[in-house]
Each structure stands twice: as C-alpha cells, then as structure tokens.
Amino acid sequence: MAIKYIIVSLSMVLLLPQCTNTSKSATSTAKARIEIDDLFVDGEPEEGLDNIAIFTPATETTHILWKSLSGELSEEFNIRTVVTSHTTSASDIGKHIRNIKPVAIVLIDNSTVKKFRKYQAYHKNDKTPVFIFMASFLKEIIGMVNHATGIAYEVPGVLSMVRARNILKTDVINVGAVYREAFRDYVKAEASMMSVEKFKMCTASLGDNPTKFDLEAALDNLLNKQKVDVLWILNDNALLKQELVADVWLPTLHNSPMPTVVNVPVLLNPDVEFGTLAVIPDSAALGVQAANMIFNAYDMDWEIEENRVELPLSVLTYIDKENAQKNFGLRRNATDYIDKQL
C-alpha cells in the first residue's frame, strides 16, 4: 500500500504545479505548451466594426475559452488575437495595441496580466477597458491593472458542494477544509457563500509550512471532533506536497473514507481514491459569461465598474464513479449531473 501511495503521489505532485499553484496562473503553469498556436486564427476583419484585442498564451484550456469568447464577440467586433509566450515583452504588447487600436482589451492568464501591467506602467493615459479571464486569484491582482474588470477562475466552494449534494447519497452539510493562514480571507468569503445554501464550513488552519503532524492533527480535528460530512480540498500546493499526500492524506482517507471534493481533475484518480468529485471550471461556458460581460460594457459605452470581479457560474463535474458508489452511494439520476465518469 505504501508503494502505491508513493507512486501515485509522485505522479500527482508532478502534475499539480500545472493546476494548483496559488501564485502562478492555472494555465500559464501548463508547462507542456502545446503547439496549437495555429488554432488561434481570427476571421477576416469586417469594415466598420471595432476591434477587440485578445492577448492569450496558447494552451488547450485557453483555446477552449478563446474559441467560445471570440465566437460570441465576432457577431459585433473584429477579433484580433495575439498569442503570447515567455518571449513576449511589454513592448511587444504596446506595438500590438498601437497597431490594433482596440476598443477593449482581453487578457487571458496571469502571465499576460503581468506583461500588460508593465505596458500600462508606461501608458497611464490609455483608458481602454481591460477584461481579465482565467487568471488565478484575480481579486488579489485586479487592483494592479487600471480600468480592469474580470471573472475569477477559482470554482466557488458553494458550486462544488451543491453538485456533491445532488450526486452523493450521504449528507453534505458540514464541509471540512484545511487551509493555511494565508488563505484566511479566501476561506472566510467561501464560508459566507456556502451559508447561503445552508452548508456549514468547518475549518482547521495551519501555518505557512505545515508538517505531516500538523496536517494529521488538522484532519483528525475535522473528521473526529467536528465530524464533517465531506472534505473540500483547496488548491494549495503547500498542502498537497508529495510527502503530505503519501503519508497523511491518503492513509487518513483510506482509514476513514470520506467524500472529498477537489477542483482539479488530476486529483481524481480511481487507483488512489483521493478525490471523489472534481468540480472544475467550464472553459467554454466561461467564454459565454466573458462575452456577456464585454457586451454589457459595450452597451454602457464601455463604462466598467473598475476592479469588480464576477464569480464563475459554470462548472464541469467529474466523478470517480466506482469508488463514489461503493463508499458513499449515488442518488437516483446522479449521472444526469455528471460530465465525465472516471
């Protein structure tokens, strides 16, 4: 069993940086950059239509968003896409903006936001509205970009738990979460949103560098003292280090089976029985929500509520069906709510 934990956790940790980093973007960290630049092809520009510039790195995930978003926007605008990479500089962004003359700018991914901030530092008079999507922890960084608004990328816990409640037969009322102090405000906000749906968030906080013993104690507190019904695993690399997954998370869940909801698909692996449900952003639907936000700004003569961050509305639900069925039971018609069964 120990060998199995080590092998699986090794593979998880290798993949985790792509999906769970708290400071880097979820997509820019997809190191396996795919040669899909050719798929980001704009339609022929139409005379008389305004331009919207989209700056995006080329990954599978950004392509899904870009395709949906540009498809929606191209009804009213010429879309001019600039595929960015690690070699793209703030000066390159400036050249593209001067060339495209956009009425609105879309930034996809944290890496693009970072470059754009450098551009804006030298172009403070540029009042073009900026829309930011697929950037991690957007609420924390939106204030650093002028005239910007956007949609958060993290899946709100309440959406995850409503899915769990609709799918699993077991009670989903007391939601346990282990978090580091740095996440206190985030967890507080999530707890408040969960209360709207009558979920009670039960938490255990840890320091910045939690040890195995710290995590063991936190889980023991949640499972045995607070008697939570379900665990919500936050996307925090520090809590999902190889040794913590192998030596604490997996043995604990093996000894005390507990439904766990994760927000990255890599943590859902039927061979390991770690994640029960993965509730992840629906990138295509995000494109529609993003287009909606841009069209509404257009209708208001490009007046935007600066620094406002909308929450993502749409998610995809993946399930480790066999283990979920075996350990927790599934509601009738549960499969109607599931996008993918592993």
Added chain:
Amino acid sequence: MIIIKKNTSFLKTVYRMVPVLLAMLITVSLNVWGQAVKPRLFVYVNTMTKASALQKDLQGALPGAEVKVFSRIRDFEKAVSEESPEAVIARKNLVQSVKLKPGLQGVLNGKNVEPYVLLSVDKSIDASTLGGKNVGAVDEFGRKQTSNFVSKSLGVEPMLKRTVKVEDLLALLQFSAADAIFLPKRFTPILQKSSQLKLVETDLPSATMPLPAVGFASDEVKTAISSSIKSLNGSINQKLGVDSWQ
C-alpha cells in the same frame, strides 16, 4: 466448333459467377443502404441533464440514428450549418430556422408550448420593475433573439446575463448576481429541490415558447426514425422537456 465450345465454356463461367456477383452487389448495396438509413440526429434542448448523459440515453434508445447532443446553441447552429444532419430535435422555431420541416411535435401537459416564469429569492418579483436590472436566462436562441424574447416577455429591457446551462442560473441567485432568473416553468421544482434558497416563482402570462419538435430532411428519414422517437420512454422525454410526441 472449337470456338463455340470456347464460348460455351465462357458463358458457363459467367453463369456460375452470377450468384457471386449478385452476392457482392447485395453486400455493397446493404452497406451503402446501411449508411444511408442511419441518419444523423442533432439535438439541442434546454435541459438539466448534461449533454453527454442525454446523448448516451438517446443513442441507446435510437440505435437507428447517429445522435449528437449539443449544450450550446452556437455549437448546434454551426454544426447544423456545416454538416446538414438528416434530423434535429430542438424547439420548433429553431427547427424551422435551420430549414428542416418539423415532422413530430413534442407535447407537455397536452400543449405544444410551455410557459416561462421568473424565479427570485424570498419573494415574488414584479416583472415591470426589472428594467435595467440583472436577469439571468439560458442563451437558448443566441444573444439577440434570447434578449428579445426576455424583454418581450417581461415588458421591459433588463440587463441580461446569459448562461449556457439551467444550473448556472441558480449560481446567479446564489451569488446575488441577478435579481431574478427567467426560465421554463418545468425547472422550478427541480431548482427548488437542489437549492436551500427560498425560490419564489412569478408567472409571466405572455411568456411561452414552442416545445421541442423533430425536424426531418426528408420523408424517408422521417419514416426511418419517427416511430422510435415516438416510443422514447418517459425518463428520456422528461429530459427533452416533453411527455410525448405527436
């Protein structure tokens, strides 16, 4: 004589080959026919069921068709335009807009149209107060048509928040990001069951939309699959938003 003998032998050979050639011809014809009689059925309906789950259900019930279910109107319209399927299931007005002839009409509670309502939290809402306010609706007909339908139904022009799925509408209320959501009445009990919010319904007397219909490219296709569609079970029909087909 020798020549005649040779010709006779040749004719005998040809004669012997006839059954083989016929068998080959029939096999080829059956294959071609087999492909021709398996029409592609594209589906776009407003449902709580995930597209993949609905596709699996429909494919199982309609083995004579190649079923593809779409979750976004844009994808459906693009696919219909580029691939010209032999049949579609969608609201009757959509079926007509993609130039297919509605051959079967879905019926729910004895009617071929369904009512839309507003859902809001804690108390009912006066539709006439929603001008400029945030109202959520599934993007069933594309941005402009959906917006027109909602405005016409409410009698005022709200700030429309389009979503792809019905379940996303609930998120708008959970986040207090909309004052109300606009949706087919049949979804009210489902959302009320899946949420702990006190969701209150407001009827909109003039808001109705045709129920799904089946459009066929030809009478042959209609003959091939209409009886299977009429025989769909109650659970699948419910997911399609109807209780029978006429």
